Amino acid sequence: GAPGGDDSAARLVEDQFRALDADCNGTISTQELVGALRQTLGVTRNEAEWIFSQLDFDGDLELHHSEFVTAAMGARLLLCGDAVREAFGRFDLDRDGKIDLGELTTVLGPRFCGTPTKDIFAELDTNGDKAVDLDEFSTAVVASALDNDQPER
Missing domain, CATH: 1.10.238.10 (EF-hand)
Structure with missing residues (x-):
């Protein structure tokens, strides 16, 4: 793709997944995500567990690669939506x-x-x-x- 396009975004998501998958088993456990969210965002354990539950689509208490990528790209689209609304407002x-x-x-x-x-x-x-x-x-x-x-x- 173009420089700064989806290739770099996909790489960033990959790097984030690998960083969160502390035991390198290909999934992110509740403990791995909760620990990272508490450390980086300072959220409470309950908040972090709620965030995890929203991302764990199949309810198996692990975030699979596809669930993580879907969530990350969804967040990116929401941010894009805000930028589009802001641009619309300028016209x-x-x-x-x-x-x-x-x-x-x-x-x-x-x-x-x-x-x-x-x-x-x-x-x-x-x-x-x-x-x-x-x-x-x-x-x-x-x-x-x-x-x-x-x-x-």
């Missing part, structure tokens, strides 16, 4: 929950990177209602991020 100048062509033009100018802003708006406004809502904006941002994450050919 939604009148705070009505929609971006119209005027708002987009005010922020980007009549052209953005050589493309007429009205063309960008038309691409974002997928349902043709002359407004871009958060769903349309999010879809475009995620699609763009996925496009940019493909390996260069």
Whole structure:
């Protein structure tokens, strides 16, 4: 992938899993996660055990690699969602929950990177209602991020 893309995120998740799997048996036990959470975040034993229970999808009292990766990527998507909402807010100048062509033009100018802003708006406004809502904006941002994450050919 692209530098700083999902490859480095996946590596980070791998490193975190290995660091938590203290006995190197391929799973993270309740004790391993609770100990790490208490040490790094200073949470109580009850809080740490609750966090573990939320991640242990199959209830076998061990976090398998797939459960850990799912949780880590889910957290990343939530953080991305906040960033997308924040970006949307920068374009939604009148705070009505929609971006119209005027708002987009005010922020980007009549052209953005050589493309007429009205063309960008038309691409974002997928349902043709002359407004871009958060769903349309999010879809475009995620699609763009996925496009940019493909390996260069």
